[in-house]
Amino acid sequence: MPVTLTHLPVELLHHIHLLALNPFLPCVNNHLHSIFHQPSPHYAAIYLLELYSAYGPNEILTRALRHPICTVEVTEEIRKIWDRRRGYVEPLRKEELSKSPNTKRRDSTGSVIKRDQRHRPRSRSRSPSPSPTPPPEPTAPALRCSELPRRLFRDPFNPSQPVHPLITYLFSKYDPSPNSHKGYPLFRAILTSNYELVSFLLLHGADPSIRDCFALDIAISMKDLRMVQLLVERDPSDSGSGPNSSPAKEGVKKGKKVKLGDRVEIGTRMVEKAIEKGSQEIINYFVYDKKVMPPLHSIMNIGKSDRSKSQKRKKPSRSSLPTKA
Numbered sequence: 001m002p003v004t005l006t007h008l009p010v011e012l013l014h015h016i017h018l019l020a021l022n023p024f025l026p027c028v029n030n031h032l033h034s035i036f037h038q039p040s041p042h043y044a045a046i047y048l049l050e051l052y053s054a055y056g057p058n059e060i061l062t063r064a065l066r067h068p069i070c071t072v073e074v075t076e077e078i079r080k081i082w083d084r085r086r087g088y089v090e091p092l093r094k095e096e097l098s099k100s101p102n103t104k105r106r107d108s109t110g111s112v113i114k115r116d117q118r119h120r121p122r123s124r125s126r127s128p129s130p131s132p133t134p135p136p137e138p139t140a141p142a143l144r145c146s147e148l149p150r151r152l153f154r155d156p157f158n159p160s161q162p163v164h165p166l167i168t169y170l171f172s173k174y175d176p177s178p179n180s181h182k183g184y185p186l187f188r189a190i191l192t193s194n195y196e197l198v199s200f201l202l203l204h205g206a207d208p209s210i211r212d213c214f215a216l217d218i219a220i221s222m223k224d225l226r227m228v229q230l231l232v233e234r235d236p237s238d239s240g241s242g243p244n245s246s247p248a249k250e251g252v253k254k255g256k257k258v259k260l261g262d263r264v265e266i267g268t269r270m271v272e273k274a275i276e277k278g279s280q281e282i283i284n285y286f287v288y289d290k291k292v293m294p295p296l297h298s299i300m301n302i303g304k305s306d307r308s309k310s311q312k313r314k315k316p317s318r319s320s321l322p323t324k325a
Helices: 010-020 030-036 041-055 060-064 072-085 094-098 165-173 180-191 195-203 210-221 225-232 268-277 280-289 296-300 304-314
Strands: none
Touching: 010 030, 010 041, 041 060, 041 072, 060 072, 072 165, 165 195, 180 195, 180 210, 195 225, 210 225, 210 268, 225 280, 268 280, 268 296
16 A cells, blocks of 8 residues: 555644645645644744744844734744744843742741841851853844734724734834835725724824825724824824924923824815815814815805715616606
């Protein structure tokens, strides 16, 4: 009986997969698909590292994140394996350094013996303990993540989990650009009305003014006043954070809030856009709150679009008109 891939042990199949680095190997039959469909985080991390090791530390993680199997656990495992390979020794935390056995000596009655009551041995000349040798320098730089994967923003909005855990992890461990793919993450968050994700991206430096304020155009087209205010006005908690932070208009005073500059400068084009879409709330926000007056020809067109739509509905079609005998 000939030996096929289905007769080989799982460990040997994993080794063959790592040598071949062929993404179509799990699609050969159902048996291989069941083995490679849900791999362990450690094996998935090794496979992705071997697949993109030729691109260097600046591109390995960026390309690996495009795969659906690259979860938070797999991403953390990739970082650990890469650090071990490059000889990086993670320094001990303060909690670990402060941990020391605090044993207290007690007498036969159980009471604690004070230091001055303890029997001190004779003083002996102790040789100074040698200083710990510093860890060796890593042989390669650490992994970097320069952009966010698009797949994390294509899923429909989930109210129970507005911000994907992998997005939170990437911003906590690395420094990805929130304006990746020309602002695609912010645009998708606005289209799904995910206010929490929009606030998260803006807090980490997303710029709503890129591509000629396309993010604001989307919010105006959706007639979403809350989203427009979120994109325009800067929250006091994110003052000075991100590359797009502007200086405050007023000085910082005790007991008073700091008035911050807007993220986007409202122009007449945006007011005309709101008039075109017929969003009265956004028009009032631009005119009365932001003090931006639209051109005269745009003011004359306010309400015309609604009237023209109502007239089109009332106008009978040609087929319904009586025909002459």
